[in-house]
Amino acid sequence: MFSVPAVAGDSVFVGSCAGVFYALNKTTGQLQWSYDITKDGKQVSFHGNPLITGELILIGTDRSCEPDGVGHVYAFNRRTGAVKWKYKSTSVPTDIVQVGLNIYFGSFQDRWSAAKLQTGEPVWTFSTGIPNPECHLARSPVTDEKRVYITGVDGVIYSLDAASGRPVWKRKLTVAPSTSLAIRDKSLFVGTSDNRIYRLNSQTGESEAEIQVEAQPVGRPTLTGDSLFFFLENKAERAGFIVALTPDLAKVRWTQRSTPDWASERPHVARGLVIAGNCRGELAAFQVSDGAPKWKVNLKGCIRSVGDAGDTLFAGVQEGTVYALSY
Amino acid sequence: MSYRILVYVSISILLTLAASNCAQTETQVQTPAPSPREIWKFETGG
Numbered sequence: 287m288f289s290v291p292a293v294a295g296d297s298v299f300v301g302s303c304a305g306v307f308y309a310l311n312k313t314t315g316q317l318q319w320s321y322d323i324t325k326d327g328k329q330v331s332f333h334g335n336p337l338i339t340g341e342l343i344l345i346g347t348d349r350s351c352e353p354d355g356v357g358h359v360y361a362f363n364r365r366t367g368a369v370k371w372k373y374k375s376t377s378v379p380t381d382i383v384q385v386g387l388n389i390y391f392g393s394f395q396d397r398w399s400a401a402k403l404q405t406g407e408p409v410w411t412f413s414t415g416i417p418n419p420e421c422h423l424a425r426s427p428v429t430d431e432k433r434v435y436i437t438g439v440d441g442v443i444y445s446l447d448a449a450s451g452r453p454v455w456k457r458k459l460t461v462a463p464s465t466s467l468a469i470r471d472k473s474l475f476v477g478t479s480d481n482r483i484y485r486l487n488s489q490t491g492e493s494e495a496e497i498q499v500e501a502q503p504v505g506r507p508t509l510t511g512d513s514l515f516f517f518l519e520n521k522a523e524r525a526g527f528i529v530a531l532t533p534d535l536a537k538v539r540w541t542q543r544s545t546p547d548w549a550s551e552r553p554h555v556a557r558g559l560v561i562a563g564n565c566r567g568e569l570a571a572f573q574v575s576d577g578a579p580k581w582k583v584n585l586k587g588c589i590r591s592v593g594d595a596g597d598t599l600f601a602g603v604q605e606g607t608v609y610a611l612s613y
Numbered sequence: 614m615s616y617r618i619l620v621y622v623s624i625s626i627l628l629t630l631a632a633s634n635c636a637q638t639e640t641q642v643q644t645p646a647p648s649p650r651e652i653w654k655f656e657t658g659g
Contacts, residue, residue: 300655300657302657302658302659303657303659304657304658304659305659306657306658308655308657310655313652314653315652315653315654315655317655569649571646580646581646581647581648581649582648583648583649598652599649605659606656606657606658606659607654607655607656607657608654608655608657609651609653609654610651610652610653610654611649611650611651611652612649612650612651612652613647613648613649613650
């Protein structure tokens with residue numbers, strides 16, 4: 287299970303690695319509805335996170351880079367599970383993001399698409415034309431009101447016009463990005479494999495600030511009111527870090543080192559805590575303000591995703607269990 | 614005599630306050646944050 291448990295109304299939505307998308311009652315865990323994507327072709331995975339909008343929940347599917355694998359974007363009625371529309375693609379391992387009446391997503395083949403939210407009708411596609419023989423997982427796009435920002439397989443960051451898909455600017459950093467993008471206002475944040483974190487101007491792509499950190503940034507960054515959180519990884523030592531930075535990248539607020547490295551997709555921030563999980567089943571919380579450890583709980587399996595709603599925390603493990611925890 | 618009583622009472626109050634502060638600090642440090650409690654789990658089978 288990779289997709290982050292997403293909450294809307296009285297439901298929590300999760301996609302399993304066995305190819306079934308579930309809506310569960312968030313209070314009791316009882317099944318509300320499910321949809322088996324294997325009936326639509328050779329696909330089993332939900333690598334990206336869903337988009338919840340009005341009555342719909344949209345999710346992408348894939349079967350990694352297998353030549354005969356397929357992927358879809360599904361738009362489900364979130365109360366009944368009825369498929370409003372589905373859009374067939376080679377693979378859709380990214381989040382589904384929205385600007386206005388359109389949605390945006392990417393594929394393993396480095397093809398980026400826009401479609402109409404209400405019908406799934408294609409609007410445009412953009413491709414870097416770069417092959418992906420090592421099957422790198424496409425990183426999810428981010429958006430502002432006018433543009434879609436992607437990282438191509440070629441390691442170049444592109445700003446695309448959301449209406450037309452035309453590149454507005456592209457930016458190649460000294461070394462390739464090692465994290466997904468995060469955006470706030472006119473700043474784009476990304477980590478690179480030479481242990482650096484950059485802040486780019488989202489209007490021009492120019493670098494406005496950068497900072498050296500003690501290991502390679504990985505996964506997805508998380509932005510909160512006054513902090514930016516990244517996972518770092520030292521593969522040689524199998525050590526993981528959570529680093530908290532000021533959004534201007536002027537300083538590191540705190541760093542927490544732990545072993546093994548973190549396996550959940552991003553530092554999850556809720557109720558004044560930064561929460562992360564690893565493949566030993568340890569789910570740990572640190573105080574946002576100073577990184578002080580607050581609690582640790584042991585689950586069974588490799589923790590890949592963390593979500594929350596009010597005083598309930600949801601954790602998905604790769605082996606297929608969804609946990610609801612009161613905290 | 615009354616001066617001695619006053620000094621004795623003052624020192625007692627100060628010692629009590631100090632002990633109270635120490636106890637409070639100790640309690641704050643030693644009380645762990647409550648760990649999350651499992652409400653339910655759902656097996657997806659993969």
